[in-house]
Amino acid sequence: MMLFDSHAHYEDERFDCDRDALLSSMPAQNVGWIVNVGCDPSGAQTAVRLAERYPFVYAAIGVHPQSAGDVTDEQIIALETLYSHPKVVAVGEIGLDYYYEYTTRERQKDVFIRQLETAARLNLPVCIHNREAHADTLDVLRAFRGVRGVLHSYSGSLEMAKELLKLGYVFSFSGIITFKNAKRCVPIIAYLPSDAILIETDCPYLAPEPMRGRRCDSSFLRYTCARLAEIRGISFEQAAELTTQNAKRLYGIF
Template sequence: MESGIFDSHAHYDDRRFDGDRTELLDGLFASGKLFAAVNCGCDIASSERSLRLAEAYEGVYATVGIHPHEAENATEDDYLRLEELCSHKKAVAIGEIGLDYHYDFSPREKQKEAFIRQMELAEKLGMPVVIHDREAHKDCVDIATSFNGVTGVFHSFSGSAETAKILQKAGWYISFSGVVTFKNAKQAVLAVEAVANDRLLVETDCPYLTPHPYRGERNHSGYVEHVIAKIAEIRSESYEFIETLTRENAKRFFGIERVVT
């Protein structure tokens, strides 16, 4: 019988896993705690690393894309290479793409240009997208929903319950991270209440966003149990219900049929 966590957003290629990556992933899969993880690219190099990880682990899948932080530096060659990477059989979405008005590492016009360009690629290839939206809710939602043929997930959702409702009505998924376990997460709690059963996903965004009570430590997929437990509490459901629901939703969203014996 299938069981375990589906971590819809991770960065196991991050340097912070260099010392124990194999041991950690082997352990999470062997224990049955982790069903699958999607490792997300942020530029061409990390997209390629994500695909290498996906080749090494049956339960790891990859997204390929150019993060808003990297928008300014992306070259024409990068976009050509990105399209090639999309044809890899374990590339399940284009991402993470979007807008980050918190750090503004790339000028906003460049961020929008890169976002729109990758939405166009998703439309052309019929792939879903993984959206990074930091303090850019309005522009992100406007651009994302302006493409009728493309849907995806807003990762580590930080918008309002109203925004969540608009997105799910348009066919989008909402993913929650360790942020929902933080003490001041009032808006996230309202959003968790607003999301429909069939639109809900969970994630680590590891090594970042470690849930309470491990906040400050390096995050990993095993800690998603604290995110699931918090969501279960907010929605008055059992842990098992939310774990199964988010696993089934992620399989459907990413088009994954993993056979576990």
């Protein structure tokens, strides 16, 4: 049963030593699809290059709220030429981060909204990053009815999840769900309809237990899948099947 890693960052320098060996090994480790997410203009170029090199790697490209203060409006517009690439499947990750606040909330919102406009115009799904910006994220997304997407490494409340479900969003869960103190996600994962759940590594970050603290890669996704299966009361195979089908449907990969 092949897993779908719906969110990874193989452009990260922590993969410089073994990127190609690692990616080449993924199909043999039961990872059949990876969406690699480029978060700024140079990350976007790398994401596209990796997607061109590996048939099972796809790209999402966008400007992360972390980079919103560093990019010019011209650079955001220039990214749009990449969206017609056949392996670019989403706009992301985009959103709001009020935990780090690398730049002003106003600039973050402006960059977020511009990219939602692009997604709406090109009919592409979005990958949303939201950290401690729950109310504003929901407000912005409500203004873009018709845009579909995924809340990556979802950290909001059950109430917010219900609102996002009404807008047609789906939810991706990372290695965080395997942590002992991650109790908040349990009722959310149990509540969500089976067609609204994806899994991801967000590698090199967020390695699941029992690998916590190590550099994460897509082969660790099986631990997150196993925990999801446990919470849902289904088999590993069923969890793998439903999360793979949901990711394929979201990204239009068949």
